[in-house]
Amino acid sequence: MIIVTGANGKLGRTIVKHLLELVPAEGIGVSVQNPEKARDLEQRGVRVRRGDFDDAASLVHAFEGASQVLIVSAPRLGEQALRQHQTAIDTAKAVGAQRILYTSQMAANPASPFAPAPDHAATEETLRALRVAFTSLRNGYYASSAVPLLGDAIETGEVVAPEDGPVAWTAHDDLARAAAITLTKGGLDSITPALTGSEALDLAGVAEIVSEVTGRPIRRVVVSDEEFRSHLLAHGSPEPMVNMYLGYFAASRQGEFATVDPTLARLIGRPPLTLRDVVKATLQMEK
Structure with missing residues (x-):
């Protein structure tokens, strides 16, 4: 049985959607904190069990019978994230899973200024x-x-942020499809190459696309890290969130998100969705 954690989240739920296109529902199980939110999956034949990364006993039950476990990384940082991941990994091994998959990030690096990367x-x-x-x-x-990331730029006509670098923007749906294919057909072992879209754009490039899609001109304005920090804090943003943003800009300046790799396209059998595709879909949903 293939077990997917975090199946009530955006990535986990989309992975399950693609798995259901590839294997019978009875071969899929999900580990979720709130089973009530996954009743639609249960109605389709997916096994739904409660699993909490802070409760090893619940994971033993949720992972029972697993041949493979896909661990969607926890929405936490630092010691809490590492502890939760360790618990999930240890439990997957303990129940006899033959393979463990984990959703990492292209900038995974112990020295990265982007908080999730270490x-x-x-x-x-x-x-x-x-x-x-x-x-x-x-x-x-x-x-x-x-x-x-543009904030209120569509309304103000300006995206004000620190200097940044190019980013290989990648769609959730493509990454979820790749995960489902890897679970069912193999093809990726150990640490993968960066699974990315086909182009890397900086914030000015993002603003240009959003401007073209909305018909509203947007100008890129570069400010210092400290100006940006002061502005966000003055407008009520929590300090951890501010630090996350600043870490993102620092990492992008260092080129940590700039790699464009063909592996994702090869795996899913078509060109990845472009940022323009995702922007159009996002803005249409907001209407």
Whole structure:
């Protein structure tokens, strides 16, 4: 049985959607914190069980009978994330899973200024040390983050942010399809190449696309990190979120999100969705 954690989240749910196109529902199980939110999957024949990364006993039950476990990385940072990932990985091994998959990130690097990246790198080390077959899916930067990164630029006509660098924006749906294919057909072992879209664009490029799609001119304005920090804090943004943003800009300036790799296209059998595709869909949903 293939087990997917976090199946009530955007990536996990989309992975299950693609799995259902490839294997019978009875061969799929999901581990979710709130089973009530996954009743639609249960009605389709997917096994739904409660699983909490902070409760190893619940994971033992949720992972029962697993041949493969796909661990969608926790929405946490630092020690909490590492502890939760360790628990999930140890449990997958304990129940006898023959392969463990993990959703990592293209910038996984212990020295990265982008806060999630060192956590992903440390989790990959945990997987290496476990001596169980594993695949760490180094996902490209989520394209769905591009429009929110502009803030209120559509209304103001200006996107004000620190200097940045190119980013290989990548659609959730493409990454989910790749994960489902890897679970059912193999093809990726150990730590993967960056699984990315086909182009890397900086924030000015994102603004240009959004401007073309909306018909509203948007100008890119570069400010210092400190100006940006002060502005966000003054408008009520929590400091951890501000630090995350600044880490993103620092990492992008260093080129940590700039790699464009053909692996994703090869795996899914078609060109990845472009940022323009995702922007159009995102803005249409917001109407």
